[in-house]
Amino acid sequence: MQLSELHIVPTLEKPIRFQEYAVGIFKTIPTKSGIKKAVKKEIIFIDGILATTSKYIVGREKIELYQLTTENTFKRLKLDIEVLFEDDDLAIVYKPAGVLVSGNKFVTIANALTQNLTKSSKANAVKPQPIHRLDYPTSGVLLVGKTSTAILELSNLFKNKKITKTYFAVTVGKMNSKGNINLKIDNKEAITDYEVQESVPSNRFDFLNLVKLLPKTGRKHQLRIHLSSIKNQILGDKEHGDESLMLNGKGLYLHAYSLKFIHPFTKETVFVSKQLPKKFTKIFSNTPHLKTTPL
Numbered sequence: 001m002q003l004s005e006l007h008i009v010p011t012l013e014k015p016i017r018f019q020e021y022a023v024g025i026f027k028t029i030p031t032k033s034g035i036k037k038a039v040k041k042e043i044i045f046i047d048g049i050l051a052t053t054s055k056y057i058v059g060r061e062k063i064e065l066y067q068l069t070t071e072n073t074f075k076r077l078k079l080d081i082e083v084l085f086e087d088d089d090l091a092i093v094y095k096p097a098g099v100l101v102s103g104n105k106f107v108t109i110a111n112a113l114t115q116n117l118t119k120s121s122k123a124n125a126v127k128p129q130p131i132h133r134l135d136y137p138t139s140g141v142l143l144v145g146k147t148s149t150a151i152l153e154l155s156n157l158f159k160n161k162k163i164t165k166t167y168f169a170v171t172v173g174k175m176n177s178k179g180n181i182n183l184k185i186d187n188k189e190a191i192t193d194y195e196v197q198e199s200v201p202s203n204r205f206d207f208l209n210l211v212k213l214l215p216k217t218g219r220k221h222q223l224r225i226h227l228s229s230i231k232n233q234i235l236g237d238k239e240h241g242d243e244s245l246m247l248n249g250k251g252l253y254l255h256a257y258s259l260k261f262i263h264p265f266t267k268e269t270v271f272v273s274k275q276l277p278k279k280f281t282k283i284f285s286n287t288p289h290l291k292t293t294p295l
Contacts, residue, residue, distance in 0.1 A: 001043065001066035004028065010121045012059040018046065019053035024127050026065050027115045031127075038065065059121075079112035084141060085272045088120045089150040089265055091128065092272045097139040097251050101130050113144060120146040131155055135221065137236070140167070140256025141274050153264035158218065163261040167213040167223060168197075168276055170253035170283060171232040172205045172245050181226040191216035192226045198284045205245060208235065210284050223254060250279055 007025045022035045022044075029038055036053060038044050043066040044051040051063070082094040093116070095101060095109050102110035113128035124147045131143040131154045143163070145151030157163050178195040193214040202208050209232070213223050224240040227233055233241030235253040258273035 003064060004067040005065040007063040007065075009057055009059055009061045009063065012057065012121050012123070014123050015056040015058045016123045016125075017053070018051055018055045018057050021057045021125070022063070024114045024119045024125070025063065029065070030111070030114050043067070077106060077111050077115070079107060079109075079115075081109065081112055081116040082274075083116060084274060085270065086117060087266075088122055089145070089147055089263075090154060091117050091144040091146060092259060092270075093117075093142050093144060094274050095134050095138075095140060095142045095256075097137050097277070100136055101133050101142065109142060117144070117146065122147050124148045126151070132158055132218070134256055135224075135252075135254075137252035138254045138256060139274075139277055141259050141272055142256070143259055150264065157261055157264065161216070163259060165215055165218075165256065166258045166260075166273075167215065168255045168257050168280065169211050169213055169223065169227065170235040170280060171209045171211050171227055172207070172235055172241075173209075173232050174207050175199065175209045175211070175230075175232045179230075181230060183226055183229050185219040185222060185225055188219060189217055190219040190222050190226065192223060194227075200284060205235070208283055210280065224252075253280060255280065 005026050005028065019032065019035060023032050024030065029035055039051050039053050042050055045064045045066070046055060046061050083091060084094055085092040093109070093113070100108045102108050110130055117128050119125060126146070126148050128144050128146050129151055131145055131151065134140060134142055143154060145154050175196055181192045181194065182190075184190055193216065195212045197210045197212055199207050199209045215222055221240060224234055224237050228237065228240040233245065236246055236251050238246065255276055257276070258271065260269070260271045262268070263270050
């Protein structure tokens with residue numbers, strides 16, 4: 001057998017059964033059922049002794065995963081994710097445009113979290129899970145829970161509107177400097193505040209605007225629908241706008257810029273942001289280090 005992966009257990013709050021602890025420690029075995037199969041095949045060792053699912057992990061153990069043949073390995077997703085914030089309870093990562101958060105596809109942020117985050121040392125650690133969603137063409141910050149309690153608490157923060165989300169979009173056409181859009185989506189309340197940060201004239205689009213967006217609710221496609229409703233669609237929005245108002249190959253100009261909330265366990269304020277993509281900053285002259293590109 002050949003050594004495939006090695007994991008050193010950090011200091012733990014309290015002992016935990018290996019079957020529960022091992023979920024997520026190996027990049028090639030992301031599930032509990034996979035751990036059970038590997039134990040049955042006798043390819044996992046704990047401090048040099050064959051592992052059992054019932055063994056309790058107390059901290060500082062050396063856990064080794066061996067490989068019998070290439071056919072016995074699990075298909076591995078190779079997707080590097082930028083981690084903007086991480087502790088034992090939660091993480092905030094950057095989702096690039098053009099990647100699904102979750103779903104039935106193999107290449108998703110959810111499937112890549114285990115290999116990019118450090119497994120929580122807490123007894124209720126689980127496979128990291130996104131707390132909210134971002135559309136496939138949207139880039140930006142994404143909140144992730146690393147324990148069962150954190151997932152519940154963070155979900156409640158979203159439900160109770162205790163997390164402030166800030167987005168930026170590039171919109172098309174002449175636009176009021178600020179405003180409030182209150183338009184139901186699927187018969188549910190949907191509210192968005194907006195403020196134009198900069199506008200530039202455009203031969204093709206009349207005006208392009210860099211707009212700061214503060215959604216007060218979280219309906220599906222809310223920002224895209226709301227901006228289209230006031231005749232200022234987001235540049236690149238094929239689903240809720242005029243398909244002729246596109247830049248080929250540039251996608252949707254919508255970016256989840258920041259998240260701000262009170263950490264449910266440390267009670268400290270967490271504020272994490274991710275700078276605007278270059279495709280945004282190339283358009284506006286007042287954006288640091290970049291000049292206006294005529295469109």
